[in-house]
Amino acid sequence: LRQQQSDQVHIFGVVLDSEVKLVIDEALSIPEQWFTTSDRLAFNQFPPHRRNTRLAGQAAVKQLLHKIYALPPQSTVIKHYPSGAPYAEVGGRCYDISVSHLAGYGAAALSLKPDDRVGIDLVQRRVMDLEGLIDKTLDSVEQGLIRDHKTDFFSLWALKEAALKTWQVGMRVPIWDVHVRTMGRLHQIEADGFTPLCGTTIDLSSQLVLGVTWGAVASAARWVPRGLHMGC
Amino acid sequence: MNSSVNLHDRLQTVFQTVFDDDNLIIFPDMTANDVDGWDSMMHINLIVSCEKEFGVKFALSEIADLQNVGELESLITRKLN
Numbered sequence: 265l266r267q268q269q270s271d272q273v274h275i276f277g278v279v280l281d282s283e284v285k286l287v288i289d290e291a292l293s294i295p296e297q298w299f300t301t302s303d304r305l306a307f308n309q310f311p312p313h314r315r316n317t318r319l320a321g322q323a324a325v326k327q328l329l330h331k332i333y334a335l336p337p338q339s340t341v342i343k344h345y346p347s348g349a350p351y352a353e354v355g356g357r358c359y360d361i362s363v364s365h366l367a368g369y370g371a372a373a374l375s376l377k378p379d380d381r382v383g384i385d386l387v388q389r390r391v392m393d394l395e396g397l398i399d400k401t402l403d404s405v406e407q408g409l410i411r412d413h414k415t416d417f418f419s420l421w422a423l424k425e426a427a428l429k430t431w432q433v434g435m436r437v438p439i440w441d442v443h444v445r446t447m448g449r450l451h452q453i454e455a456d457g458f459t460p461l462c463g464t465t466i467d468l469s470s471q472l473v474l475g476v477t478w479g480a481v482a483s484a485a486r487w488v489p490r491g492l493h494m495g496c
Numbered sequence: 497m498n499s500s501v502n503l504h505d506r507l508q509t510v511f512q513t514v515f516d517d518d519n520l521i522i523f524p525d526m527t528a529n530d531v532d533g534w535d536s537m538m539h540i541n542l543i544v545s546c547e548k549e550f551g552v553k554f555a556l557s558e559i560a561d562l563q564n565v566g567e568l569e570s571l572i573t574r575k576l577n
Binding site: 310311313314366367387392396397399400401421425435436438439 | 516530532537540548556560
């Protein structure tokens, strides 16, 4: 994957409305004024190769909220629920978001459907031995889905990770307990005890794929209403 | 002593293979923050590669509790003993 120049990140933004739309796909220089002094101090705790990646994720959130709601990027603060799921706070209002970042690339997603939560995951298609990972993380149905195209493993992985974010459970549920079933153009993502989700993938480049999943999932922090224009 | 040195060297080879970096040197306090490309997929790939190399199986709770490379090495040592 081509590394971004040191002062640049590449960001993507996705909104879920009547369909999933990629609304941001741009490289930009990191705008210093978007971040507070405490933000910058926090970023400086990361090694250089992680710093730009973290910045890319946050820049994607700020740019997405600016594009959709004209919110000022410098006033958008990314926080986390006790579950670890991120949300953005701007001017006393909270917005449920999903964020993913990878090697100087950042992606953010926002649901415009009040009843649906969205999750995303950015995955790099690597040249690597996939057999062990396929055996460990895919069930027989999923292995059948990728029989002729092993590199589709990365798309399934992106969907599974996105689903874990949508459910707000992170690594507490093993990825091999998440199951992807293909339903035409869309996928259904399931796990015992969780609301089934819809999912799709977006090929951002030959090496980058974005998994997007969504469904009627209650917010982990019930004191924060889901959807749009909410008080914190 | 020899067996622990051997285990350390074998674990280092696993890391070098997984992350495709012959110069990667592991140390007890090493975490994902120290290695370029160590994300969730590579983490599972690392676990799968360790299971294969050392002939052990890890439970999810064991994987989730690992804080650094030193703890991974200790876990492998316990399983082999």
